[in-house]
Amino acid sequence: MKIRAAVLEEFGQPLQVQELDLEGPKAGEVLVKIEACGVCHTDLYTASGADPSGYVPTVLGHEGAGFVEAVGEGVTLVRPGDHVITLFSPECGVCIHCTSGKTNLCMAIRETQGQGVMPDGTPRLSRDGEPIRHFMGTSTFAEYTVMPEIALAKINKEAESDVVCTLACGAATGLGAAMYRAQVEPGSTCAVFGTGLVGLGAVAGCKIQGAERIIAVDLSADRLEVAKHYGATDLIVAGGGDVDPVQQILDMTDGFGADYTFEATGLVGVMAQAVEAARMGWGVCTVLGVAGKGETLAIVPRFLITGRTVIGGSFGGTRGRTNVPQLVDMYLEGNLDLDGFISHRITLDEVNKGFELMEAQDGIRSVITF
Numbered sequence: 001m002k003i004r005a006a007v008l009e010e011f012g013q014p015l016q017v018q019e020l021d022l023e024g025p026k027a028g029e030v031l032v033k034i035e036a037c038g039v040c041h042t043d044l045y046t047a048s049g050a051d052p053s054g055y056v057p058t059v060l061g062h063e064g065a066g067f068v069e070a071v072g073e074g075v076t077l078v079r080p081g082d083h084v085i086t087l088f089s090p091e092c093g094v095c096i097h098c099t100s101g102k103t104n105l106c107m108a109i110r111e112t113q114g115q116g117v118m119p120d121g122t123p124r125l126s127r128d129g130e131p132i133r134h135f136m137g138t139s140t141f142a143e144y145t146v147m148p149e150i151a152l153a154k155i156n157k158e159a160e161s162d163v164v165c166t167l168a169c170g171a172a173t174g175l176g177a178a179m180y181r182a183q184v185e186p187g188s189t190c191a192v193f194g195t196g197l198v199g200l201g202a203v204a205g206c207k208i209q210g211a212e213r214i215i216a217v218d219l220s221a222d223r224l225e226v227a228k229h230y231g232a233t234d235l236i237v238a239g240g241g242d243v244d245p246v247q248q249i250l251d252m253t254d255g256f257g258a259d260y261t262f263e264a265t266g267l268v269g270v271m272a273q274a275v276e277a278a279r280m281g282w283g284v285c286t287v288l289g290v291a292g293k294g295e296t297l298a299i300v301p302r303f304l305i306t307g308r309t310v311i312g313g314s315f316g317g318t319r320g321r322t323n324v325p326q327l328v329d330m331y332l333e334g335n336l337d338l339d340g341f342i343s344h345r346i347t348l349d350e351v352n353k354g355f356e357l358m359e360a361q362d363g364i365r366s367v368i369t370f
């Protein structure tokens with residue numbers, strides 16, 4: 001079939017919306033009609049050429065939601081008409097990682113996904129016979145996409161795609177970090193560094209877990225106001241010459257630090273601050289941001305010897321097919337505000353505007369609606 005999609009032709013150049021061919025789903029695959037897709041930092045990171053594993057040409061996009069249009073042979077997990085969220089982090093349920101109960105990093109299709117092809121080694125996207133590779137196993141800057149069935153979370157049909165698509169990446173990464181990865185305990189003190197969508201999700205997740213105090217740190221006073229809406233109790237505007245967020249957090253906690261800290265900036269200097277602001281004895285620092293190529297995190301070993309733990313999480317430790325439908329239900333029940341994350345709604349043709357808004361740090365999330 002013919003579809004319209006946003007293609008990354010060349011690194012550092014704007015995406016080009018054009019007509020492509022999409023082959024139907026093969027065994028174990030599903031054709032999804034995309035209704036909405038968030039524009040995430042990882043799309044911009046890949047488009048810029050900074051991602052060492054990036055490739056072109058490819059259709060970007062990984063924060064999608066829509067409906068199952070058709071299924072390939074042997075598909076049992078979803079049916080035509082099902083409402084789904086696309087998962088760059090699949091959950092097969094049977095691999096050594098899925099059955100371990102210790103991680104959400106499914107091993108089933110990792111290799112082929114990284115190569116931009118379906119599990120059988122071929123892409124479904126092409127243009128005049130030239131193959132076009134998939135991105136993150138999703139390629140949702142497109143009217144339709146084909147994905148493996150294990151990479152789709154079946155969700156409640158009532159949920160609006162242009163809101164819950166944020167659970168395909170950003171929002172779920174932050175929520176999951178607090179709820180599933182760090183498993184914040186009720187009554188604890190948390191500190192969140194960076195209040196973009198991931199950080200705001202972490203703030204909301206800490207609140208859901210019953211944290212008593214949530215300290216939010218960001219360069220932007222506007223974003224911190226949004227963090228306050230999501231449950232932040234103390235705000236620190238960082239970036240001024242005389243502002244040391246670590247010292248401020250220590251001062252706020254009788255010199256001890258926070259029980260849980262979360263880093264959501266991708267800056268290794270901030271990651272170090274998040275480690276240092278974690279409480280002596282049992283503080284847990286969860287690193288969520290994607291650092292630049294070749295960058296390393298420097299930690300003075302004393303911080304570890306005196307009882308701090310540093311963990312990280314892809315997709316915040318969220319198990320896609322298990323947890324994402326639960327988060328959607330929380331949203332529908334009124335226990336999770338996702339609407340406040342969406343600052344702009346744009347069309348597929350305006351996808352590059354979504355990147356510009358992100359670079360200008362204008363708003364929280366732009367969502368493409370189809």
Ligand SMILES: [Zn+2]
Pocket residue numbers: 090091092093094095096097098099105106107108
């Ligand atoms: Zn698996």
Ligand SMILES: [Zn+2]
Pocket residue numbers: 040041042043062063169170
């Ligand atoms: Zn993302």
